[in-house]
Amino acid sequence: MKPRLISFKLCPFVQKAVLTLLKKQVEFDIDYIDLDNPPPWFGELSPLGRVPVLQVGDEVLFESSVIVEYLDEVHPPSLHPADPLKKAQNRSWIEFGNECLMNGYQLVMADDEEGYLEQVKELHAKLDRLERQLGDGPWFNGDTLALVDLCYIPLFQRLQYCDEACPGPFDDQRHPKLHAWRERLMQLPLVKDSTVPEIRDLYRRMMQMKGGFLGQRIDLGEG
Numbered sequence: 145m146k147p148r149l150i151s152f153k154l155c156p157f158v159q160k161a162v163l164t165l166l167k168k169q170v171e172f173d174i175d176y177i178d179l180d181n182p183p184p185w186f187g188e189l190s191p192l193g194r195v196p197v198l199q200v201g202d203e204v205l206f207e208s209s210v211i212v213e214y215l216d217e218v219h220p221p222s223l224h225p226a227d228p229l230k231k232a233q234n235r236s237w238i239e240f241g242n243e244c245l246m247n248g249y250q251l252v253m254a255d256d257e258e259g260y261l262e263q264v265k266e267l268h269a270k271l272d273r274l275e276r277q278l279g280d281g282p283w284f285n286g287d288t289l290a291l292v293d294l295c296y297i298p299l300f301q302r303l304q305y306c307d308e309a310c311p312g313p314f315d316d317q318r319h320p321k322l323h324a325w326r327e328r329l330m331q332l333p334l335v336k337d338s339t340v341p342e343i344r345d346l347y348r349r350m351m352q353m354k355g356g357f358l359g360q361r362i363d364l365g366e367g
């Protein structure tokens with residue numbers, strides 16, 4: 145039986161699960177819900193009221209990191225390094241990526257330039273640490289693409305949309321390794337299929353709807 149992923153089109157946490165499923169070539173069903181107006185069954189299904197939720201037969205999994213770990217375990221070969229310490233470190237940096245996603249969201253929510261620059265500063269402090277963690281590449285652990293790499297794609301994609309609205313989130317001089325890693329990741333063919341095709345449009349609309357500093361810089365006619 146195919147697993148069923150409950151999703152929201154803009155959700156970066158869902159995208160982590162989709163990327164894992166695609167990388168492992170696992171067939172799955174995906175149902176999109178409107179988080180502002182969720183169907184009645186969703187409250188019953190999702191203990192925290194959040195997506196992603198993965199239904200496997202009659203069982204339900206929630207929390208994106210738990211879901212990707214489960215998928216990694218049941219669909220070998222594993223996308224984690226074999227060494228337990230390295231594996232645990234990779235998991236730590238996946239959690240770090242989740243925190244960066246929250247910083248990314250705060251960029252969108254900042255009301256004015258001052259608030260926005262404050263958020264960019266906080267994000268950069270995190271990206272400084274990530275930069276220090278990266279080696280010579282091409283991937284996070286070196287030669288082999290891992291789960292931790294895939295888990296950063298949703299962050300970089302969303303930061304790209306923010307950076308297009310107002311350059312700032314990406315500072316390639318300050319974070320050269322991160323820049324090279326990001327470029328490589330975003331060129332992976334599976335990125336395109338890991339969201340709905342209209343993701344950029346949807347994200348820009350969402351930014352505009354929030355009406356913050358970034359949203360005011362979006363011209364939807366601009367393409």
Ligand SMILES: N[C@@H](CCC(=O)N[C@@H](CS)C(=O)NCC(=O)O)C(=O)O
Pocket residue numbers: 152154155156157179193194195196206207208209242
């Ligand atoms: N820690 C969670 C975060 C998931 C999350 O925040 N999902 C958002 C959508 S992107 C959500 O469902 N928000 C609805 C809510 O919090 O009520 C995970 O990693 O799965």
